[in-house]
Amino acid sequence: MKCRIRLIILVLLICLTAGCWDMREVEVLGYVMAMAIDRGPQEQIRIIAQVPNPRVLGGGERGGVTPGASIAAKPYRNYEGTGPTVFDALREISHESSRRLFFAQNRTLIFSKTMAEKGVYDVLDFLKRSVEIRRGLTMVFVARGEPVKILDTPNPHAILPALRIDDIVRWRGQTSRFAPVPLSRFLEALSLEGQEPYAGVIEVASNPTAQVKEGEKAAPEPSSTIRLTGAALFRNDRMVGFLDETETRGLLWVLNEVRGGQIVFPCPGQEGKKVTIEIIRANAKIEPEITEDGIIMTVKIQEEGNLVEVEGPLDVSKPEVIKELDRLHAAAIGNEVKTAVYKAQELGSDAFGFGEAFRRKFPREWKKIKKDWPEIFPGIEVRVQVVAHIRRIGMVGKPPLLTH
Template structure:
C-alpha cells in the first residue's frame, strides 16, 4: 500500500512540475526582421525589428502606449554594435526590456557593404542558432541603409517586416525578384559547382505620395519598400546585381518561376503587344562535352494563358496561336540568355551549371572543379524553349475585328 501511495505521489509531482526552461510570452520580444551591416572599426551593426503588441493589439496604426505620454509606433527597431553578432545582441539587451526571440524571424537583410565584404564570418551564428528557422527566413541584400529601409512607414501594413513577408508570399505575381530561404543559401555555399544568390530590397519612390496642384497634402509616405532583382555571390562575397528581367531569366533555369506575365510583340502588328499569364514551367540542364568544350543546354517547358492582345489579331486561327507560341518562347529564351551573359560577366554560377556537370560527369568534374570559376565565363549555353498557350479567354477575336 505504501509503495502504491509513493508511486501516486511521484506521478502527481511530475504532472504539477513546470518546464525548467519556460519562457513567458510577455518576457519575449519577437524579432520579425533582422539586418546585418558593417559597423565602425570593423565591428558588426545589428538591427532587429520587434512589433509592439500593445499598439497592434488595439488595431491601431499608431497610438499611445500605456504608461507613456507620446505616440508609439507599432514596432521598434533595436540596434546594437559588437565584434560579433552575439556581442551586438548583448549590446541590444541593455536597452530592450524583453529578451529578443528569433523563432518568428522571416527576413534577413545584409547591407551592400557587408555582402561585398563577405557574409561567411556572420553565418556561423545563424547556422548554430537553435531559434532561427532556416527554412522560414528569407535572405536579402539592401541597396541603401537597411535601418532606413526597415523604418519606411505604410498606411496599410504598418510593420515593415510583415509587409516584406506579404510581398514575398505574392512573388508568383511577377517572378521578378528572388527571395531565397536561408537554408538554401547555406546549402548552396557548400556546393562545389553552384554559387548562392539573394533577393534585393530597396527604398523606392512612392508614386501614391504625389500631390496635384490644388489637392490637399498626401497621407502617403514619400518612399515605399520594393523587392527587385537579385544579388549574385561568388563564394560568400557579393559580386553584383541582376535587374528584374535577368532575375527571371535565372529563375527560369532554377525552376523558381511560379507565375507572372510575358509581354512580347504581336505578330504582324507593329508597336502592338501581346501578354501571356504564366501558369507553370519546368526546366532541366543537360551538360555535354564536345571537341569545342563544354556546352550547357537548358530545356524549358512553359504553359500560359493568353490574357491580352493589342491590335486586330484573330486568335481563333491555329496558325496565329502557333506564332504566338513561338514568339513568347523566344521572349523566355531572351530572358535566360540575358541572365547568363550577366552571370558570366560577374563570374557567378548561380544557375548550378557546375553542379549539373558534376552529377553527369563526376570523373571529369574532379579534374576541372578547381578551375571552374575560370571555365564558367567561357562555356557555351544554349536554350531550348517549348511554350504553349493553354487558354485564350472568352473570345478568339478582338471586338474591333470584322467577322
C-alpha cells in the first residue's frame, strides 16, 4: 500500500512539474518589430523584416561599432527575402540571418501600394495561420512610397523606426485623423458581407526643421521623418483609394473610433476668426430604414468637448453664445462625416459597415440584396444627426476686450 501511495504521489508531481520541451533561448531569436510585404519581380513576394541589433542596443548607445566592423552600426537591421509565398520569402532571410525570426513582438504590418492594389488575400493566409503573430496588436498600414525607405528612416525620438511608428499609433487620439487598424479587425471586415476593410496610411515626409547651416557638414536633424496620415479603403481585398485626414476622421466618427482631437470652425460674428473645441468623448450608432424611396442610413453622433481657444472678442459666459457654438461644432462634425461618405460611395467601399448594420436589423431583406450591395451602396441616402455639447469653457468667461 505504501508503495502504491508513493507511486501515485510521484505521478502527480511529474504532472505538476513545468516542462521546457519547447523552450527557445533569447540568444537565438531575432525579434521582428515591423514587417513589410511588397511585390517583387515576376510577381514574387518580397518581405522586409526589421530586427533590433542587440550588440548596439546592449551598449546603451543609438549607434555603436559592431565587432568586426570599422564603421558605426545602426541599432537595427532590415532583412529582405523574396519567394513565391510569404513563408518561402521568410525562409530566404535565413540565408543571411544568424537568428531565427520571431514575430510575437511585431506590431506593424505594412503593405506596399502595389501589393494593396493587386490584392492582399493570398498573403493573409500565412498571417492568419501563424501562432506567433498577435493579430490584436499588429497594426495594418498601406505605404505611400517604398516600404523599405519607411523602415530605414531615422528619428531622434526612437531607436528603431518600428518603435517610432508604435509610439505615433499610441497617440492617435491627439487628432484622430489617421486610422491604424488591428490585423484582427482587418481580417474580420474581410469576412463580413456588408463591410469593407480599411487600413492606415504611412509615408516618409520631409522634415521642415532639418536645415543645414553654412559651415556644417550635416543637418542637426534627419531630412525626413515618418508620418501617419489618412486611411486606405478596400473593396474586398483590393485597395481602391485613399481618404485624406478630414475624410478619415469622418469615417472614424461613424465607426466609434474617435478618441480625441480638435474641431476648428469659424467664430460667430467674427470674420476670419476661429474657435477650437477639444473632443473629450463621442459615440455613434447607425440606424437603417427601408422607405418607399429606398434604403436610408441615419448616423446619430453624440459628442462632448471643451472650449480651448477663441479668437476675437466672444462672450462665452452667455448661454446663447454656448448654444450657438454647440450648433456650429455639431455642423462641423456632420460635414466631416458627409465628406467621408461621399468619397467612400465614389470609391465603392462600404468601410462604414452600413451593409452590416442593415443585415443585423433586416436579415431577411439582406438575403435578397446582399449580392447587389456593391451596386446599391453608392446610391443610398445617408443622413447625419449630431448632438454636440461644450462641457467646460476654461478659466476665462468674458475676453479681456469685453471686461470693461
